[in-house]
Amino acid sequence: MKFDRLEDTIAAISTPLGKSGIGIVRISGKSALKIADRIFLSKDRKKPSSFKTYTTHYGWIVEDIDKPDSFVDEVILTVMRAPRSYTKEDTVEINCHGGILPLKKTLELVLKNGARLAEPGEFTKRAFLNGRIDLNQAEAVLEVIEAKTELALKAGIKQLKGEFSYRIKNIRKAILDILVKLEANIDFSEEEIGKVNLEEIRNNLEKLISDLAKLLRDAKDAKIFREGLKIVICGRANVGKSSLLNALLREERCIVTPIPGTTRDTIEEIIDIRGLPVRIVDTAGILEPNDLIEKKALQRTKRAILEANLIILVFDGSERLKREDLFLIGKLKRKPILAVINKIDLPQKIEKDKLSKYFNCLVEISAKKLKNIDRLEEKIVQFVYEGKTSDQEPIFIPRIRHIQVLKKILYFIKQAFISIKNKFSLEYITEDLKVALKFLDELLGKNFSEELLERIFTEFCIGK
Numbered sequence: 267m268k269f270d271r272l273e274d275t276i277a278a279i280s281t282p283l284g285k286s287g288i289g290i291v292r293i294s295g296k297s298a299l300k301i302a303d304r305i306f307l308s309k310d311r312k313k314p315s316s317f318k319t320y321t322t323h324y325g326w327i328v329e330d331i332d333k334p335d336s337f338v339d340e341v342i343l344t345v346m347r348a349p350r351s352y353t354k355e356d357t358v359e360i361n362c363h364g365g366i367l368p369l370k371k372t373l374e375l376v377l378k379n380g381a382r383l384a385e386p387g388e389f390t391k392r393a394f395l396n397g398r399i400d401l402n403q404a405e406a407v408l409e410v411i412e413a414k415t416e417l418a419l420k421a422g423i424k425q426l427k428g429e430f431s432y433r434i435k436n437i438r439k440a441i442l443d444i445l446v447k448l449e450a451n452i453d454f455s456e457e458e459i460g461k462v463n464l465e466e467i468r469n470n471l472e473k474l475i476s477d478l479a480k481l482l483r484d485a486k487d488a489k490i491f492r493e494g495l496k497i498v499i500c501g502r503a504n505v506g507k508s509s510l511l512n513a514l515l516r517e518e519r520c521i522v523t524p525i526p527g528t529t530r531d532t533i534e535e536i537i538d539i540r541g542l543p544v545r546i547v548d549t550a551g552i553l554e555p556n557d558l559i560e561k562k563a564l565q566r567t568k569r570a571i572l573e574a575n576l577i578i579l580v581f582d583g584s585e586r587l588k589r590e591d592l593f594l595i596g597k598l599k600r601k602p603i604l605a606v607i608n609k610i611d612l613p614q615k616i617e618k619d620k621l622s623k624y625f626n627c628l629v630e631i632s633a634k635k636l637k638n639i640d641r642l643e644e645k646i647v648q649f650v651y652e653g654k655t656s657d658q659e660p661i662f663i664p665r666i667r668h669i670q671v672l673k674k675i676l677y678f679i680k681q682a683f684i685s686i687k688n689k690f691s692l693e694y695i696t697e698d699l700k701v702a703l704k705f706l707d708e709l710l711g712k713n714f715s716e717e718l719l720e721r722i723f724t725e726f727c728i729g730k
């Protein structure tokens with residue numbers, strides 16, 4: 267994918283192939299209208315090149331414009347003229363009937379008349395290269411297409427609207443301001459250096475560090491919305507952990523028996539809770555291993571807990587609280603916990619008032635009789651939507667590129683901060699900030715390599 271090929275007019279089928287009501291062939295570039303003129307026959311014989319921008323027209327795609335009965339498909343054609351189009355170029359969209367053949371034949375005709383088949387993501391790449399969107403917004407297009415959850419979509423849209431880029435630009439501007447102050451003072455003589463307000467610069471840097479740290483924290487949260495939530499079911503033996511997993515899955519996935527220590531290995535399944543992808547793990551209830559297998563089981567449980575976004579801690583309502591229950595509460599207190607009292611179909615003996623001291627919400631269920639499972643699901647969804655660690659909805663969905671570059675920027679700003687604290691020469695600070703600036707530009711796509719673009723846009727589908 268070379269930049270100089272921007273001169274080409276590109277075309278592709280922009281909707282998935284298969285049987286559907288309509289399908290769209292998109293053409294973008296200098297010759298888009300000319301090509302449309304050669305294949306589109308409207309009732310009144312007007313040519314697309316004479317159509318006003320953002321107007322739609324009924325007509326026919328024909329193999330040969332001079333042979334009006336060489337019909338290929340009945341279509342609606344839309345014209346969007348440069349620069350007010352997705353790519354900022356002249357664009358024509360042809361709504362065909364959705365079958366594979368009409369779409370393929372229409373595309374073939376477009377290509378025969380002078381367009382080149384677009385590469386994956388090439389329309390969006392043009393929107394970027396022609397300056398309509400920046401690189402983060404181009405990536406946001408991908409997030410919107412791929413969003414699996416409501417929140418991922420919301421974050422993608424925010425990123426598309428440029429909220430993330432706006433924050434990055436603010437950080438960039440703050441660094442530039444500091445650099446201007448520093449540069450002006452480097453040229454001054456020794457005795458005048460005292461005039462640089464180092465205190466102010468130090469404060470500015472401190473603020474930048476905290477802003478960036480917040481962006482990185484948000485990035486961690488946002489990952490949940492893209493990749494889903496990891497929930498680990500914990501509890502002492504026999505409280506009904508495996509029964510709960512089965513209840514959430516609505517199938518007999520795990521072995522359930524009255525024998526304590528039934529589950530030995532962690533079992534992971536993916537479930538969909540009200541549109542939220544959740545990886546849910548059932549663990550062994552063994553707390554004091556007696557043999558090597560049980561020891562390994564405990565290790566696996568610990569590892570699962572470490573990776574969990576949320577722990578469902580299960581108690582047996584039909585028994586009094588045991589030492590192991592309290593031990594687990596203590597061990598897990600740093601993790602987000604949803605406390606569940608199981609077996610409410612049996613006479614209740616558990617000391618609820620005691621549990622309420624540890625948890626402000628107790629969900630009472632019966633995994634066996636499938637009672638209140640929907641309430642538990644509701645609580646899980648609530649945890650994601652409300653109980654997030656950050657105070658705001660994410661404004662972007664990070665890709666590895668964002669995280670890596672944000673970390674580098676943070677590193678160099680911290681270096682500058684350390685230099686200023688240790689009263690190093692101003693040149694050191696300037697150098698670090700200049701590197702940070704370079705990475706900020708990379709994040710915004712101000713200086714990009716062809717390799718980076720290649721990497722980003724090959725993830726797109728053809729036609730986008």
Ligand SMILES: Nc1nc2c(ncn2[C@@H]2O[C@H](COP(=O)(O)OP(=O)(O)OP(=O)(O)O)[C@@H](O)[C@H]2O)c(=O)[nH]1
Pocket residue numbers: 501502503504505506507508509510521522523524525526527528529530549550551552608609610611612631632633634635
């Ligand atoms: N009455 C009643 N019994 C339940 C309920 N949930 C689970 N049980 C029973 O409790 C016993 C233990 O259930 P499991 O799901 O195997 O418990 P676990 O926590 O996975 O146990 P381990 O794997 O041994 O740690 C089984 O006999 C289940 O049928 C419930 O809601 N009500």
Ligand SMILES: [Mg+2]
Pocket residue numbers: 507508509521528529549550551
């Ligand atoms: Mg079990």
